Amino acid sequence: MQYIILYVIVACVALAIAALARMFTVSVGFDGFTAFIVFIVVLAVQVVVYLSIHVLLQNTMLPWIGEWLSQIPYFRKKIESRQIPLIKEEVLPDALEQTSLEDIRNEQRQNRTKEQKDKLNIALSYTRKSFALYISDEHLDILCRNLQMYINKLNVKELKPIKAKELTAIDLRHFGWNIWNFFKPRGQEGIVCFLKIVFPDVFRETEVKSIKRHLKDDELKGIIKIEEELL
Numbered sequence: 001m002q003y004i005i006l007y008v009i010v011a012c013v014a015l016a017i018a019a020l021a022r023m024f025t026v027s028v029g030f031d032g033f034t035a036f037i038v039f040i041v042v043l044a045v046q047v048v049v050y051l052s053i054h055v056l057l058q059n060t061m062l063p064w065i066g067e068w069l070s071q072i073p074y075f076r077k078k079i080e081s082r083q084i085p086l087i088k089e090e091v092l093p094d095a096l097e098q099t100s101l102e103d104i105r106n107e108q109r110q111n112r113t114k115e116q117k118d119k120l121n122i123a124l125s126y127t128r129k130s131f132a133l134y135i136s137d138e139h140l141d142i143l144c145r146n147l148q149m150y151i152n153k154l155n156v157k158e159l160k161p162i163k164a165k166e167l168t169a170i171d172l173r174h175f176g177w178n179i180w181n182f183f184k185p186r187g188q189e190g191i192v193c194f195l196k197i198v199f200p201d202v203f204r205e206t207e208v209k210s211i212k213r214h215l216k217d218d219e220l221k222g223i224i225k226i227e228e229e230l231l
Contacts (some may be wrong), residue, residue, distance in 0.1 A: 119183065122231070123147060127140075128140060134165055134166050139163065146159045150191070153190075161199070161200045164202075167202075167224070168202075171223050174215075174222055176191045182229075182230045193208070
């Protein structure tokens with residue numbers, strides 16, 4: 001805004017001087033056209049002079065004046081108070097890359113943990129629905145704990161046996177295959193050992209190889225059917 005006011009004042013002064021030059025030209029006997037040419041020339045000369053002075057002051061005089069004023073304590077404090085240093089914190093590219101990689105690793109760990117937890121909840125929900133009518137509440141809790149040990153690959157010796165009524169070997173083999181299929185890639189030996197230990201009354205006389213070979217037999221028979229996906 002202050003520059004606009006300055007330019008208006010300069011323009012008014014220039015126009016006034018050019019108008020006076022035109023009036024003087026007319027007063028000494030020149031015609032109107034000549035007076036107009038004098039008006040334009042005087043105005044142009046003033047513009048050139050103003051621009052020259054402006055450039056001279058800005059490029060030569062002002063730096064010299066500023067340097068001279070900076071030697072005076074009062075003005076030096078004023079100048080220093082207006083100069084706000086911009087401090088840039090340099091971050092090494094390696095540090096940025098390391099931070100980014102660590103963030104990615106943490107995010108991937110969190111995603112994997114959440115995925116495993118979600119799958120565990122799905123498997124436990126499926127187990128409760130499948131066995132709720134055929135085992136006691138106490139044994140259902142034991143079965144769910146056994147399943148968590150199997151999923152977390154804990155020691156199979158910690159598994160506890162339970163009894164299931166009305167469920168046949170076909171039902172239990174189907175249950176085992178459904179759980180194995182949901183958490184694969186894993187070898188089927190683990191789920192077969194799980195079935196033999198947890199349901200000893202049903203599989204006591206059955207060999208591990210036989211259970212493994214017949215896990216998916218008779219898919220549509222029994223109370224518990226083969227399910228390609230657990231929902």
